[in-house]
Amino acid sequence: MTIVVAYADTPPGHAAMTAAAETAIDGEQVIVVSAVRGDTPPDVASVEARWPGLTGHVEVDRADLADPSDAVVQVAQRRDARLVVLGLRHRTPVGKMIFGSTAQRILLDATCPVLAVKPPKEGPHGDVGPHSID
């Protein structure tokens, strides 16, 4: 089975990578897809350097579609992924109205389960575990 990560070079995107590394069972293949328009996808070496747990079973793929959310869903469908992992960030309703949301469309369009994670909070409250709700 495979896991697809919607990658962005931002805290939510890194959180998604970390979550995917934790979720992958027994060297399950993890496929990284860039979810930011116009970004060059990361290369395998730098991903492995940052998340050593993924060494040997991570690859970077790209879709034939330009829209990032469609691209993530297309790769997930083509590779018959078990799970899509994506990071969420805070966005106001007005901001969403004007800019739309890639994350929302992946959540709605994906044909497999989606794991949505948030980046760990910084500041005095410090280390907030994955189980806390805010």
Add this chain to the structure above:
Amino acid sequence: MTDAAFSALASLANPSLLIMLVIGVVAGLVIGLIPGLGGTGAVAILLPVTFGMEPEQALAMLIGALAVVHTSDTVAAVLLGAPGSASASVTMLDGYAMARKGEAKRALSLAFLSSMAGGLIGAVGLTLAIPLARPLVLSFGSPELFMLTILGVSLAAVLSRGNVVKGLTAGFLGLLLGLVGTSPTTAEERFTFGSLFLGDGVSLVAVALGIFGLAEIASRVGQRRVTEQPVTLSGGWGAGIREWLTHWTHVVRGALIGIWAGILPGVGATAGTWLAYGQAVATAKDKRQFGKGDPRGIVGPESANNSVEAGDLIPTFLFGIPGGVPSAMLLGMLLTYGIQPGPAIVTEHLDLMYVIIWCFAIASVAGAFLCFLATPTLAKLTKVPFAVLGPGLLVVMLLGAYQEGGQLGDLWVMVVLGVIGFFLKATGMPRAPFLIGFVLAIPMERYYYLTTSLYDSSEWMARPGVLAFAAILVVPLLWSLVKRIRTSRAGMADDGHRNEAEIDDAAGDELEGSMTGTRWSLAVAVGAALLFAGALVISGSFSDEAQLMPRLVAGCGLVAALALLWQERLSWQADSADTGETPGPGTAPASGTTMLASQTRVHTRRDDLVVAARTFASMAAFLLLVYVAGYLAATLVFVPMFLLYTARTRPRTAIIYTLVLGIVLMSLPSLLPVDLPPGLFQ
């Protein structure tokens, strides 16, 4: 209303009308096959031929061509992977992939049938628009029409590709060029510099053919030849036809998106087609096959790019605001016949509207049918390199521009505008607002004077229609603001506007915008600012009545050009800061590759410029030859020279080509109402 529709159908039984329609359809199909021309090229090349015809016949020919251009432009996209027009690059994604799998006929039959359906649905949309818009149009007075012209130019400036300041600058430049000539209110000469020739204003055909046609030739002559072997035409037609029926919802949806994109000024076939593709992807549950030959990726966009042309005609004929470049030229043509689009057309020329609609529908069906029949033979045309087609097109276009006024000066204007068009294209300035501004300049001024002489200033501004349009005018401003915020944060994660177009959607066109952020675009901005400043000074000498519009246009244009200059300066500074940074030893490999990439970019840019300069110089040389020896003789000298030295063809090809062209030119005046420019010694 139905009476008018059927009497229009009966008038199509007139053989001369049908012949013109057939000529238009065939010409449209051939033009569609040639890469880089599209709907703009089709109207531009055929427009001059129609001078001297009755309006019905002229419209039958032009509409026939416009309706089918987007049917045949698919052939090159599917078989060659090189789109026949910018909008066909969308079909290329799935169509070319399908053709490489050996299913070229499946892809083409899907595309032809969708194009046909798109055209038919577009014609229905045009029909429905008449009764819906009629009461609205009839309630318009000159104040509303004045507001509409403003709306037309500003929407085109804001909605076209590229940034808003560039769009506005281009729009004002077009308006300024439109004001050259005799003022409609005071019969004063403006910006003519004492020349009698400029007193009539600049000819529309010269502007359209120069800004789009010649610029296109100059930018494509130097383009690398297509080296790929075309995919063989394999597979069966039948499978595609049956499959098409199962995708009818996508066909209808694509067509509706296309009509809407057509109605909005400045949103042309390319943007509408991308929208349809995005929509097809978004609504598909299974996205696996997109980009690898999914029929839905062909059906929706193909249907949309034909219906865009029908949608374009709705605001053109009902409100007098062209929705795109081809319809701007149609509008100009109607104006030369003395047919005022807008209220006049729905009251006095309703039959003409229905002739147009029937022509569009019939052409769509006939075009698809002809494509099925002739594709195996026509596909060979797509392999001809543009450099070989260039001189023939040039001769035809220049001859066309000569027909409107019969003056060689028009041809010089056209070449000069060709150079301007080339730089506008290369620096990423949208050219659609330029042409729309040019066409609307005089109507705008005329409606303004009618308004101020018929109404008090407070009275007309408070009319509900005017207020409504003023409110709509705010929309593009807000939209440009959103667009601006979005581009300034480009690349931020999660800016998910559904948009399938690549960031740089000029795929297949290497020149478009290739010189943005260089000193060339700085020079264009400086040139525009100087032009506006000069116009502002000159317009001070006109009488009060005549100076208002030029002053307003020049003043606003100056503001836009200065804003553009400021923008250029910022990007210039950012650029020089980048290159000024000396790469340290540690970063050598990374910066080495980017340096190499930017160097090759500079090289191709220089090559493009050299080729364009050579092409324009040869055009000027051709005009000098025409001046001395006449058109026919000049063609017989120029074409073989160009073919041998620029296109580097074999001598045999050059000789046969020249002979055929010469015979066509000789026989043309007896077949069509066309005059060849005589030389000094003739």
